[in-house]
Amino acid sequence: MKPRFLVFAIACLMVLIAAEAAVAQEEKNVSQCQAIAQSIPQATFASFTGPAPIVGAGASDQSVTLTYIGHSTFLIETPGGVTIATDYSGWYSPPHVPMVVTMNRAHSSHYTLAADPGIQHVLHGWSDVPGEKAKVNLVVGDTYIRNVTTDIRGGFGAPQTDGNSIFIFEIAGLCIGHLGHLHYELTQAHYAEIGRLDVVMVPVDGGLTMGSDSMSRVIKRLRASLILPMHQPRPLQSFLSMFGPDFDISYAPTNTITVSLRTLPRKPLIYVAKGMQ
Template sequence: MEITWLGHACFQLRGKQVALVTDPFTPQPDSSLGKITAPIVTVSHNHPGHNNIAAVSGNPRVVRGPGEYEISDVLITGIASYHDGKHGAERGRNTIYVIHMDGLVICHLGDLGHTLQEEQLEEVADADVLLIPIGGGSTIHATQAAEVISQVEPRIVIPMHYNPTTDEGLQALNKFCREMGVEQSAPQPKFTVSPTSLPVETQVVLLTPPA
């Protein structure tokens, strides 16, 4: 599987037979989605930075909210969570997605605003790859992200929901790497992973959105 971070919380997962896009965002002056095509789109919550379905061509099937979905041999489980640490009182609900694709389990946390509760952890415990927000503000911050990673114990961690072109975003990334006790690696435009290439211990992979 080829994983590309398009910015914010938007990823393209390209498998052998099918592609999936998470949380397509509304283009900003300093960021653009470009042309993307996928038959499946997941939306973690109905905010403009995450629900720009019109940006994805190919007449995709759109997955919104908790439940179980099977599309083109991709099994997706949506898990209820919150956009803040006050049970949604400030920013509403968020959906975590666990995506079974090409023999891998990918977990996209969306705009998670709290560490995982027991029932959520049961659903995501098998994740091989964890796509996790680290920027704070409207999501969990670096320290909470490290705690969630220790809860899940994935093989691959890819941080998202920070802007690597701003000082604030770089500070969030630096803090996250310190919390994880890892040296910052050089960001790469794409990451390719298969069930046989998964590391034994948790590895942090940094991606860079397209310019």
């Protein structure tokens, strides 16, 4: 075989090996929470020095810590050291600059266009391109982050298509969802795209997002094991009154909870952080 043909053959072989490795990596990191696995788009891997992503089984003993910072901002801390702030606006800031922030553009208290430059990944829940949906599909360390867009009420109450994102964080086998500024009840297509949620952060405000009755129907349909109210404390009791004996309610002494697959409550628990009381 002539040298140039040998070089060409080796190059083709290397391309095939790289392609197979990419496919294997993509299959390894598809969502474990989504009901229809084949609809998962290709994930984008962030530049991050840390442990390999933990997605799926084998992580039942690893814990995730969630701290309620205020309004709709939670700080999520993963076993691999990734820190995430939800609905980050700068109004309610974690004690340290997070590595990742998510935002929704319904109100200025849910986003900022002047994020701290130390934040490595700023994830918008809206698209600046008319007619397009925001698409978040990112692996950072041991965390897989994706989104499901929903409509919001725009000017004069008219629907604004895909103006909100439900962000879903898959960490240590847990499926953790943040509903953002949810204005309308979810459709069957939304539920299918979301898949399983073990932990859900839900806005409570009596009607700025949705009324207590509508929001409670969404929570009951999601069937999460751990429900974390957020947004506004004042209408909390109205929201809690929508849940009967199938749900436990706990008023926490602090703003922090640590959870793993193994420690998820057997009966759905609405866990009210100190800052929401």
